[in-house]
Amino acid sequence: MPILSSAFSGVRFASPDAADAVDSLRLALLVAYLQSDLYSRALGVAGFVAAPDATVFGTLSTQETNHVASLAALITARLGQVPARPTFDFTAKGALPGFAFAANQYETFRMLAQAFEDLSVRAYKGQLQALVSDKTALNAALAIHAVEARHAAEVRRIRGKKGWITGSSREDLPAFLQPIYAGEELTTQGTVDVAAAVGSFGGAEAASQAFDEPLTTAQVTAIITPFIA
């Protein structure tokens, strides 16, 4: 994994607390690369994306490509080095054996889309605190973060799922993707017991759905690493 080790790993991602804006943007760019690559691969195979989903995945592809460009520009403006786009392995080193955007593998693609969109929401959220001293970067991250949440909801809905995450449920995704959902089950926020506060208005289920949780740089990197060839 030469690209990972040269561009994305190492001490710059080792400590979220010490991460500066460029580190945060580089992590965001890695996620955007992953997503844009998934969609461009899928759309590059004629007839692979089902006709009723074509508009949705076309929109997702366009917007993720936009995010790549926006993040690269923000990194450049801060005199950072823009990491090269890694080569991705969407079998996740064999966790999805034989997955190659083939005709009978469409649902696997949609599962990956859901997984990466939900991951993306948590990844951006985990960088917000590191960006507070750079308001332009903070606003850019927030503006993309919310769109990732829109993406996640739409992909989940076209898959017949709710637009939000309940507890730490990965729904029907394969078990190796569980780290994307681990920790989403919180029903207490700070000192507030939200489950008790909402009471009959959905209780613990609503309390978990109503708040998306962050992932650290280390957690995001660990989840993405198997997808880098």
Place this chain on the structure above:
Amino acid sequence: MPDDRITMHRTPHGGLEPSVVHGAPSRRAFLRLVGATGVLAALPGVMVACGSDDVTAPLNGIAGSGSPLLIDFAKGDAAVLQFAHVLEQLEAEFYTRVVDAFAGSNITTAEQGVLAEIRNHEVAHREFLGRLLGAENAPAATPTFRGIDFANRTAVLTAAKELEDLGVAAYNGAVQYLVAPENVLALGKIVSVEARHAATVRDLLNARSADFAPNATDEVFRPAKVAAVIQANLVDKLGFVNAPSTFVQGPQGNG
């Protein structure tokens, strides 16, 4: 039929209690009126039988006709959280009325399930922020929705779409004024769920279209811009004291 009831109110300790009966303002609004004018003469329509917000809500539900609801930004993070709390009170009340109008509406059963869950999320956000601020520091807002026919699916979903999109832009533009990292994260946890709502409502209106995410980046609105919009749905006179003089724009530069 246009919705016409204030169905639930925050109690001083932040809980929920059913309150208003048709034709009378809530006790809280009643006290506020007394405090504002000292008399109760200026209440045309109060005794009129059930109708829309036009006749039964506090001050007839006329936006901006109530007493001031001031947010003092000298309070720092607390002011930002109060602003978010006003927004969540508005959202929670909107969806509460939507749910309460299900019986006579043309919203499908499946859609009702979705909207009831969104109602629960907005209640969770409101209760979280209210408790985080503490009862004395979390002023109660009085939402009003004159003219919205809560039994009409298109009217409800269109209003919901506008409310969710605005909520996303409001949170995105408020975070820059926070100092405490835990508050940055707290609003970050909420805003993505608002964005999930926005996309969901947009998908209900126009399924499998490009509408769920109209732009690659969401809007980032300054608090004053948001306040000017939500004033139309607040009986209170929403005002800022010591409002921030600077604002850093988001990618679209519309804030």
